Amino acid sequence: MTSQAACSPWLKPEERKRERNEKREAVLSAAVKSFNEQGFRATSLDDVAASLNVTKPTIYYYFKTKDDILFECVRRGLEGIRDAAEAVEATNGAGMDRLRALLNDYAVTMTKDFGMCVIRTSDHELTPESRTKFRGLKREIDETIRRVIEDGMADGSIARGDARIATFTVTGALNWIAKWFDPSGPLSSEDVAAAAVETLMAGLAPRHAGTETD
Amino acid sequence: MTSQAACSPWLKPEERKRERNEKREAVLSAAVKSFNEQGFRATSLDDVAASLNVTKPTIYYYFKTKDDILFECVRRGLEGIRDAAEAVEATNGAGMDRLRALLNDYAVTMTKDFGMCVIRTSDHELTPESRTKFRGLKREIDETIRRVIEDGMADGSIARGDARIATFTVTGALNWIAKWFDPSGPLSSEDVAAAAVETLMAGLAPRHAGTETD
């Protein structure tokens, strides 16, 4: 190996592979931003391509269909949440504490591109096959959260009630972050997540000194 | 007027007017159901027309554009909530109690066709002009709710915190009902609304006997 090899204009095989992957990521990144801003159906791949200084067939060199691009976006968003949820579920501690940690991760994800895409994507925008997987992943997450809430109700750290509706209420509140959060605004992801989670955990009714713990 | 007039096949002018209005309503009703199920862009007016046993130009006899139909749907949903919100704001009582009443109306609306449509419709599906009105109505409602929350924080009936984020968290949780509620399911609108509102008002943390009031 000469020292020339390091700055040669010809790339090694693994570098070529990495470049291809970077380009694929760039397509995904441009696409998810456009999906989030204009909506999936209003986004044309011609526009996505133009924003990357290429033409549409180039995108088809990296992805098979438009649906594949969308599904890859929501898959990333959902798998991120799912992994975080399952990691939290595996820990021990009061249901309340595990739930707080889980909801915090969940809320932060909702402020990121792929998380936002999950919420802004409706079932009917995906093909039947993708839709099935999409729903499956969402259900997994909902069930994990519900189990944590049920654990908390059982150990007394969470107020008793309908765990199903509580799950939907809580996740709904956090999902909504994906609809209004502005990354370029004054609030950070973490601030928003912390405030929203606190509202949900404590509720709107005022607490009274000395009643927080048994 | 003979008694024949009552069962004559020829209608009086006001009856003709009423019939026209009924047909317009039927178009709106068929459209909003399809928008909610398939999404606005995936709904073709050909299909809506076919479901009413007419053809597309008939729809254009009752509405100017597809956007007009959608906007009429979201307008109805939003004006229903806005009127309820302003009526509640005008009452007196603790912020907490007014908020509970307001959120209940809000939640119930989210289980109805036009309310669901408001939530399932994204900004970018409307023309710029409709979008401006759409946002204006939504902002009015958000501001009313925020004022009620701020009143409650001032009078001590609601826990202090960031009223803006509290508003988004609460409305987000209720908006989400429009995404999962199934009118043909086992839960009634009122049951769902009551349970969701209770979760939000009381929070997830358990209460302790005798600490509810001062």
Place this chain on the structure above:
DNA sequence: ACAGTTTCTTACTCATGAGTATCATATCTA
């Protein structure tokens, strides 16, 4: 009976955008 109005249909136009066929170029391997 006749002119006008209401209601609805048939048969279009036209823009958009997903996806493809084909070719060009450059790099890699032998």
Place this chain on the structure above:
DNA sequence: TAGATATGATACTCATGAGTAAGAAACTGT
């Protein structure tokens, strides 16, 4: 130097669906 492979562009096809033009049929008032 001769294929083989990777990457991209040009120039299409094709389905879909919003919106329209023109007219038919029924009813209204004169």
